[in-house]
Amino acid sequence: MTEAFRLSGLVKRYGAVLAVDRVAMTVARGEVVALLGPNGAGKSTTIDLLLGLITPDEGQVQVFGGSPRAALDSGRMAAMVQNGFLLRDLTPAELVELHRSMFAEPLPVAEIYARAGIGDFAGRRCGKLSGGQLQRVRHAVALAGDPELLVLDEPTAALDVDARRSFWASMREFAGSGRTVLFATHYLTEAEDYADRVVLMRQGNVVADGPVAQVRAKVTGRTLRAIVPGADEWALSALEGVASARVQGDRAELTCADSDRTIRALLREFPAASAIEITAAGLEEAFLALTADAQEVPR
Numbered sequence: 359m360t361e362a363f364r365l366s367g368l369v370k371r372y373g374a375v376l377a378v379d380r381v382a383m384t385v386a387r388g389e390v391v392a393l394l395g396p397n398g399a400g401k402s403t404t405i406d407l408l409l410g411l412i413t414p415d416e417g418q419v420q421v422f423g424g425s426p427r428a429a430l431d432s433g434r435m436a437a438m439v440q441n442g443f444l445l446r447d448l449t450p451a452e453l454v455e456l457h458r459s460m461f462a463e464p465l466p467v468a469e470i471y472a473r474a475g476i477g478d479f480a481g482r483r484c485g486k487l488s489g490g491q492l493q494r495v496r497h498a499v500a501l502a503g504d505p506e507l508l509v510l511d512e513p514t515a516a517l518d519v520d521a522r523r524s525f526w527a528s529m530r531e532f533a534g535s536g537r538t539v540l541f542a543t544h545y546l547t548e549a550e551d552y553a554d555r556v557v558l559m560r561q562g563n564v565v566a567d568g569p570v571a572q573v574r575a576k577v578t579g580r581t582l583r584a585i586v587p588g589a590d591e592w593a594l595s596a597l598e599g600v601a602s603a604r605v606q607g608d609r610a611e612l613t614c615a616d617s618d619r620t621i622r623a624l625l626r627e628f629p630a631a632s633a634i635e636i637t638a639a640g641l642e643e644a645f646l647a648l649t650a651d652a653q654e655v656p657r
């Protein structure tokens with residue numbers, strides 16, 4: 359595996375708050391990784407540690423085998439962080455030029471404009487731009503050094519649906535060329551749709567790390583729905599493989615520990631059952647189960 363970055367045993371305390379508690383992960387080049395977790399889980403702190411904006415109390419950060427500072431200075435790593443500072447009196451065009459001038463092999467201007475979608479307002483002062491437009495300018499600035507690793511903290515928070523879609527299309531193209539992306543998000547659908555791998559944090563710890571399907575599978579069980587004429591809850595709960603049953607009129611909803619056994623038993627005991635549908639738990643169920651004592655429900 360060619361490594362993009364490695365976090366080993368990271369600990370960060372703020373007074374009595376343990377913001378990050380022994381976080382470890384290794385991300386290979388070409389991976390697109392989503393960092394998920396409820397408010398206060400430690401996502402931003404982990405990102406700040408990766409970027410070298412804060413130093414860990416314990417543990418190590420390696421980016422392309424060196425320090426975060428070296429990776430940022432060479433343009434190999436770039437970031438888009440929440441409310442990243444932009445000079446109000448400069449135009450996006452000037453900002454892009456300023457950032458390009460810092461790197462030996464910057465991305466061509468036209469490519470930056472196209473990827474970040476800033477062409478329409480590149481000549482206007484940043485102080486006059488909307489929140490969504492400013493977010494695109496941050497995207498443009500992050501692309502200036504033609505980075506191999508992009509680190510994004512809630513990149514689409516200020517974007518409307520269309521802008522969000524074009525942002526991810528651009529990210530997909532970026533990652534398609536073998537580059538690495540780590541993004542923190544509250545949108546589970548973004549993780550599901552765009553990440554190869556999901557790292558789920560809770561109270562400073564990594565509680566799940568793997569491909570989306572694997573994280574989903576941490577929540578075992580499937581839901582079986584069917585029309586079952588004359589069914590009663592007691593009889594359905596007693597079927598093999600059923601953990602719990604709910605009945606409304608002829609509609610039955612069974613939570614199954616083993617849906618294969620349940621479907622056989624259902625058809626044996628209730629041959630008139632129809633419109634049978636079995637669904638796996640989604641990422642949302644996994645998120646809720648794995649972050650059970652968290653306060654916030656994800657969007």
Ligand SMILES: Nc1ncnc2c1ncn2[C@@H]1O[C@H](COP(=O)(O)OP(=O)(O)OP(=O)(O)O)[C@@H](O)[C@H]1O
Binds near residue numbers: 372395400403
């Ligand atoms: N500069 C700081 N000073 C004191 N406490 C901090 C500081 N930064 C973060 N914390 C605390 O550390 C914990 C982790 O915060 P962090 O911002 O990393 O979480 P997060 O997962 O990014 O949350 P959100 O989804 O709300 O952005 C929280 O309890 C937070 O209050």
